[in-house]
Amino acid sequence: MDKNDLLNTDFEITDLISWRNIDGEILILDTSINESAHELNEIGSFIFLEISQGAKLLQIRETLVDTYRDQFDREQIEKDFQQYIEDLIKMKLLVPKK
Amino acid sequence: MNVLSKQISRAKDLSQPLFSTLEITQSCNLRCKHCYNFDRSAGANPVQKDLLSFKEIKHILTSLNNLGALSLNITGGEPLTHPDLENIISEAKSFNFHIRLKTNGILLDHNKAKKLFTLGVREVDISLYGADEMTYQKFCKKEGHTKTIEAIRIAKESDLKVNVSIILHKLNFRDLDKMINQVEELGVFYQVSDEITDRYDKTNASNELGLNQSDYTELLQGPYHYFFNHENTEKSLQCGCAKTVIGINAFGDVFPCIGAPIPCGNIRENTLESIWKNSETLINIRNLDFKDFKECVSCPLIESCSRSSGSAFVNTGEYTGCDPVAKVFAKARSNLKKS
Numbered sequence: 001m002d003k004n005d006l007l008n009t010d011f012e013i014t015d016l017i018s019w020r021n022i023d024g025e026i027l028i029l030d031t032s033i034n035e036s037a038h039e040l041n042e043i044g045s046f047i048f049l050e051i052s053q054g055a056k057l058l059q060i061r062e063t064l065v066d067t068y069r070d071q072f073d074r075e076q077i078e079k080d081f082q083q084y085i086e087d088l089i090k091m092k093l094l095v096p097k098k
Numbered sequence: 099m100n101v102l103s104k105q106i107s108r109a110k111d112l113s114q115p116l117f118s119t120l121e122i123t124q125s126c127n128l129r130c131k132h133c134y135n136f137d138r139s140a141g142a143n144p145v146q147k148d149l150l151s152f153k154e155i156k157h158i159l160t161s162l163n164n165l166g167a168l169s170l171n172i173t174g175g176e177p178l179t180h181p182d183l184e185n186i187i188s189e190a191k192s193f194n195f196h197i198r199l200k201t202n203g204i205l206l207d208h209n210k211a212k213k214l215f216t217l218g219v220r221e222v223d224i225s226l227y228g229a230d231e232m233t234y235q236k237f238c239k240k241e242g243h244t245k246t247i248e249a250i251r252i253a254k255e256s257d258l259k260v261n262v263s264i265i266l267h268k269l270n271f272r273d274l275d276k277m278i279n280q281v282e283e284l285g286v287f288y289q290v291s292d293e294i295t296d297r298y299d300k301t302n303a304s305n306e307l308g309l310n311q312s313d314y315t316e317l318l319q320g321p322y323h324y325f326f327n328h329e330n331t332e333k334s335l336q337c338g339c340a341k342t343v344i345g346i347n348a349f350g351d352v353f354p355c356i357g358a359p360i361p362c363g364n365i366r367e368n369t370l371e372s373i374w375k376n377s378e379t380l381i382n383i384r385n386l387d388f389k390d391f392k393e394c395v396s397c398p399l400i401e402s403c404s405r406s407s408g409s410a411f412v413n414t415g416e417y418t419g420c421d422p423v424a425k426v427f428a429k430a431r432s433n434l435k436k437s
Contacts, residue, residue: 016220021166022105022108022112022166025105027101027105027116031196032220032257032259036101037100037101038101039104
């Protein structure tokens with residue numbers, strides 16, 4: 001999937017996993033797909049929670065650009081964001097919205 | 099430290115009850131001798147009007163979500179006998195809990211297993227009480243072995259993650275190899291449980307079929323000794339009770355763990371959030387220190403002991419005291435180590 005297609009697709013968190021926020025970090029129990037537990041750092045947790053609440057990927061990316069523009073350039077943030085989303089899809093934690 | 103251990107440790111510092119157990123009924127289709135709920139030999143199930151209603155269960159689930167619970171163990175009695183089980187699971191799934199059902203499996207068929215998975219159950223913990231029908235008949239007062247083995251197969255085929263608890267007692271400990279073979283043939287995860295406690299109704303005939311030191315020594319010398327060779331070289335005495343673990347029984351009583359039935363409040367008198375935050379009993383348990391386990395600190399068997407505070411409480415009334423059953427097993431381990 002190319003970059004634009006990916007960002008314009010509506011995704012949701014798969015219902016095969018469960019997760020909780022533990023003081024800013026998400027813990028995911030994934031017994032059905034990858035048979036493991038995952039933890040997300042602060043930024044990963046932010047993205048994950050935004051998606052779980054129905055936010056669009058483009059909208060989340062722009063929020064990240066606004067938040068971190070003093071620390072990283074736009075290109076780097078976009079690249080990292082794209083990679084992160086691709087990783088979630090690869091792990092089947094993120095699926096196209098039904 | 100792996101991901102789960104690290105995050106459990108963080109949750110422990112925050113007293114976030116990641117692991118919750120909700121007893122939805124005390125009704126059961128078996129009459130097991132060792133049942134910790136109450137003495138089932140008379141055959142009667144508890145008065146239904148005292149049990150949690152579906153509305154109350156919904157409140158509890160909302161509260162558990164507010165408190166940050168991740169995993170929800172649904173237990174009983176036998177949860178598959180509950181008429182609202184499917185509604186309870188649907189409600190729990192709406193909060194995105196990792197739902198695990200603790201069952202004897204006998205009432206599980208293909209349709210039910212598939213339905214459970216579709217509704218949101220991800221794991222089933224199925225108890226195995228013997229290697230044949232004769233043992234079931236003696237221990238559970240009913241046949242059930244064939245159906246249990248079938249239930250394990252069905253659950254696996256329905257994409258449920260299956261964990262079999264092999265419950266060891268006097269009538270089956272010499273059949274451990276047979277039970278392990280039966281479970282391994284099905285390719286599911288299993289564990290062996292050697293712990294039988296007194297009952298929560300204060301009767302103790304449940305222990306009559308518990309293992310004694312000689313039985314335990316036999317197991318320690320047998321081919322599956324690794325299930326019983328518990329070592330506690332770190333002298334660890336504390337668990338997740340009241341920190342990452344919470345239990346609620348079928349009457350709304352809140353416990354530090356379903357295995358430690360110390361009343362800390364009732365959801366009919368107070369909110370679960372308030373009980374979890376303000377109960378003196380829960381706070382005291384959270385603040386316990388190694389030195390508070392006085393008998394254990396000076397016990398020469400501590401490094402061989404697999405004591406659990408919940409069992410110590412059920413068997414003696416002392417949460418921080420010595421569990422006589424665990425001590426018997428610790429003696430067996432220690433004696434063998436010396437010899």
